[in-house]
Amino acid sequence: GDSVTQMEGPVTLSEEAFLTINCTYTATGYPSLFWYVQYPGEGLQLLLKATKADDKGSNKGFEATYRKETTSFHLEKGSVQVSDSAVYFCALSGGGGSEKLVFGKGTKLTVNP
Amino acid sequence: DAGITQSPRHKVTETGTPVTLRCHQTENHRYMYWYRQDPGHGLRLIHYSYGVKDTDKGEVSDGYSVSRSKTEDFLLTLESATSSQTSVYFCAIRPGQNYEQYFGPGTRLTVT
Numbered sequence: 001g002d003s004v005t006q007m008e009g010p011v012t013l014s015e016e017a018f019l020t021i022n023c024t025y026t027a028t029g030y031p032s033l034f035w036y037v038q039y040p041g042e043g044l045q046l047l048l049k050a051t052k053a054d055d056k057g058s059n060k061g062f063e064a065t066y067r068k069e070t071t072s073f074h075l076e077k078g079s080v081q082v083s084d085s086a087v088y089f090c091a092l093s094g095g096g097g098s099e100k101l102v103f104g105k106g107t108k109l110t111v112n113p
Numbered sequence: 114d115a116g117i118t119q120s121p122r123h124k125v126t127e128t129g130t131p132v133t134l135r136c137h138q139t140e141n142h143r144y145m146y147w148y149r150q151d152p153g154h155g156l157r158l159i160h161y162s163y164g165v166k167d168t169d170k171g172e173v174s175d176g177y178s179v180s181r182s183k184t185e186d187f188l189l190t191l192e193s194a195t196s197s198q199t200s201v202y203f204c205a206i207r208p209g210q211n212y213e214q215y216f217g218p219g220t221r222l223t224v225t
Contacts, residue, residue, distance in 0.1 A: 032212040043203055043216040044156070051211075089155060093212035099144060099163075100171070101205075101214050105155040 002027040006090045006104035013080055013111050021075040021088055021107045023064075027095030033057075033066050033073040034101070036089040044089065047075075080111045116140050117217035119204050125223045132191040134220050136204030138184075144207035145187040146214060147171075147179065149200040156203065162187055194224045 007022040025033065032051045036044040048057035053068035062077045073090060090104040116139035126132050136145060147159040148171075158171030160179040168179050176198060180188045191198055201221050205214040 034213060036216075043218045046213055046215065049213055093214075099207065099212060100158055100161070101146075101156075101212075103155040103157075105153065 002031065002092060002095045002098070002102045004090050004092055004102055004104040006088075006107055008105075008107065010108040010110060013109070015082055015111055015113050016079045017111075019075070019077040019080045019084075019109070021090075021109070023073045023075065023090035023104060025071050025073065025090075025092050027071075027092055027102075029095045030068075031092040031095035033064070034091045034093070035062070035064055035073070035075050036091060036103075038087045038089065038106070040086070047088070080109070082111050082113050085109055085111045117204060117206055117215065119202075119217040119220050121220060122218065123221050125225060126194050127225055128195060129193050132194050132222065134189045134202055134204075134222070136187045136189070136217060138187075138206050140206070140208070141184050142206040142208045143184075144214075145181065146205040146207070147177075147187065147189045148203045148205065149173065149198075150203060150219075151200050159189065159202075191222075194222075196224050198222065199224045 003026045034049045035047040037047045048059040050057040050066035056065045064075045087106045087108045089106045093101045118137045120135045146161040148156040157173045162168045162181045178190045203219045204217040207214045
């Protein structure tokens with residue numbers, strides 16, 4: 001079945017550092033890809049998405065590009081802030097027409113001032 | 114704001130008691146989902162609904178049942194709660210033809 005693998009955390013960075021969180025997937029068909037963010041004590045928020053190969057999703061300074069050839073959707077941000085501290089989840093849906101979201105296990109990011 | 118509320122937000126219950134969690138949406142979306150979140154497992158799908166009275170199982174449905182008698186409400190019931198069902202439960206909706214889902218604030222359930 002469909003699956004998502006993301007780098008294990010936790011990840012600790014200093015403010016203004018560059019962030020990369022790796023995400024690879026296995027899916028049938030042509031899934032849509034997502035990054036969700038969960039701040040402490042809150043629900044998941046959709047951060048960005050990409051629906052087809054070579055699409056770049058972006059939001060709040062975060063970016064991820066849908067790479068079909070490497071089955072990857074890595075999350076990047078050029079300069080992280082303390083307020084970016086959260087858990088980040090990579091997910092896919094729509095592979096083979098399935099409407100179910102399949103999540104990676106999450107990567108906890110801590111940004112220190 | 115996806116217009117999703119969950120109730121209760123926190124609950125402590127004893128093993129063997131029935132528990133019902135409610136998810137309410139304000140925008141009449143067809144698809145609704147229940148997930149549980151546990152450390153080391155990410156989010157796992159329990160049940161989902163694709164319309165009133167239309168539901169199906171997810172990957173961790175054992176011990177759970179659902180009902181949807183109105184478009185806006187999706188109920189998750191633990192018929193006889195066990196300690197393994199201690200978790201944070203999230204409801205989600207899927208609007209339109211896109212595949213993204215939007216999540217409620219969650220219910221933290223503790224079974225003692």
